[in-house]
Amino acid sequence: MNFIRKYIFKFDLDPSVAEYLSIFINILFIAIICIVANFITKKVVIRIITHIVTNNKVQWDDMLLERKVFHELSQIVPAIIIFYFSSNFPSYQHLIQKSAIAYLIIVGLWVLNSLLNAINDIYQTHEISKVKPIKGYIQVSKIIVIVVGIIIVIANLIGESPFVLLSGIGALSAVFLLVFKDTLLGLVAGIQLTAHNMVRVGDWIEMPKYGADGNIIEISLNTVKIQNFDNTITTFPTYALISDSFKNWTAMQASGGRRIKRALLIDTNRISICTEEMIDRYKTIHYLSDYIINREREITEFNSLNELNRSNPVNGKSLTNIGVFRAYISNYLKNHPGINQEMSLMVRPLAPTENGLPLEIYAFTNDVRWAVYEAIQAEIFDHLFAVVKEFDLRLFQNPSGHDFKAVVDLSKRKVLIEEIDQ
Secondary structure, three states, X not given: OHHHHHXXXXXXXXXXXXXXXXXXXXXXXHHHHHHHHHHHHHHHHHHHHHHHHHOOOOOHHHHHHHOOHHHHHOOHHHHHHHHHHHHHOOOOHHHHHHHHHHHHHHHHHHHHHHHHHHHHHHHHOOOHHHHOOOHHHHXXXXXXXXXXXXXXXXXXXXXXXXXXXXXXXXXXXXXXXXXXXXXXXXXXXXXXXXXXXXXXXXXXXXXXXXXXXEEEEEEOOOEEEXXXXXXXXXXXXXXXXXXXXXXXXXXXXXXXXEEEEEEEEEOHHHOOEOOHHHHHHHHOOOOOHHHHHHHHHHHHHHHHHOOOOOOOOOOOOOOEHHHHHHHHHHHHHHOOOOEOOOOOOEEEEOOOEOOEEEEEEEEEEOOOOHHHHHHHHHHHHHHHHHHHHHHOOOEOOOOOHHHHHHHHHHHHHHHHHHHHHO
16 A cells, blocks of 8 residues: 555645545455456366366265355455455454455355255265255254354444344344244254154155145255145145144055955845855855855754754855855955955955945055056956846945936836726
């Protein structure tokens, strides 16, 4: 500054003009140094770092490069130069130094923000990230860093200790609790979800309250994102996974079997004891021949042992068409290639209702893929709907327009026959 001032005064300029001109030239000189230093840093140093990072076998430094940690770090060079040359302006030195320090702190916040993002990216490259995501913790760390950084910047500008500001913030804790309520609840929920391994990214969950039925694609501090099977995205608060009920289908997918639990409604008016003709017909069914032979032997032995009068079919044991149909379904499922034979399998009658007798099929497919599961289930029930009449049974169904038309036609036919007879 003194060198420039002495040089300008050689031209016999007005002292005030010479002073302002020397200040302007000094500022211009410092600006040029900053621009050159920034150019060298970004065009030379950053390129060298980029070359080193992209040509080594380490993967984590690529994340630092993608998140522009080194680019953000290069922003501190002009601030350091300005801070160093602040002594050239004694009247404004204190203000310039404070401004430079504030700028350095802000740049440091940006660097830390990028670094935390890079840490999350690096962590997500490991399998454990699906079990224990840390995005919520990263977001909490960002909030803490930003709050602390702002306090330090303000303390630096007003010339007070940061601890003085922190003591004043304690009085505003109630306000902060209200403002950051969802964030705090999300943080607690994230800790519980991780500690108890309740859900992870990629899990298929169902949450009817929020219309969510699909795979988790993101668990953050405040929200959980679900990609539903119709490709829509459902978002709800993270703490809802703790406060509300949800169904996690992941265990089903890992088990290798998906449950079929559906009932056929049998018209109770068609349930009857089997006649000899019916038994002979059922014996020709592949899945029933051995069952009926063994069952007939057991019934004969029981009735003979108890000396029961079989002239009335009510006495003793006997085969029923619903029992035979139930045995057929059970044997059919045991021989079906799409049913998992290592899991529960049963065919059971439920309590009768006004819609008939529910005959429930409870089994598991050996393929958990949705389309395959639906195809196996459809194949089973298509077959059972088609063969139920072979067992002298009928499925219950509320009367339709066709049924009423048949009744009307029958009534007309009867009236016509009576008229002809007359």
